[in-house]
Amino acid sequence: MTTTRDRMDGGEFQTIREYLGLTADVLAGILKVGARTIRAWESGRDPIPYAVPDQLRAIEDYTSDHVDQLVAELSNQPAPHIVIVYRHDEDFAAHHSDQAHLSARWWRFVVARAVYASTETVSIASYQNGDRSSPE
Incomplete structure (x- = not known):
């Protein structure tokens, strides 16, 4: 990522937004x-304001913290290791009210990064209509 003295360009900004699993609308809200x-x-x-790289760094730190927490939870719980993902923002917000400003897509990116980083075998299950579907 650029330093705060350099102006971030649009390609770098978009790449980071996509890496974070955020839509343009969700990032705009944040x-x-x-x-x-x-x-x-x-x-x-339009030029990207100089403060934006620091804001993106803070969002990445927040996201990385959640990835690390999920990896730790997976390693500390007995098998089977199942993580619930959400297809709809409303379902995600209902179950993660402290992260309701983010999106179900962001959570799926967190889960994907955590599963990749984990040494555990993990199943991913989709939350639908109050029930989990079978692991995908």
């Missing part, structure tokens, strides 16, 4: 800007 602003930054039409 950064308190409009989704059109995000698109303008990504296209290079």
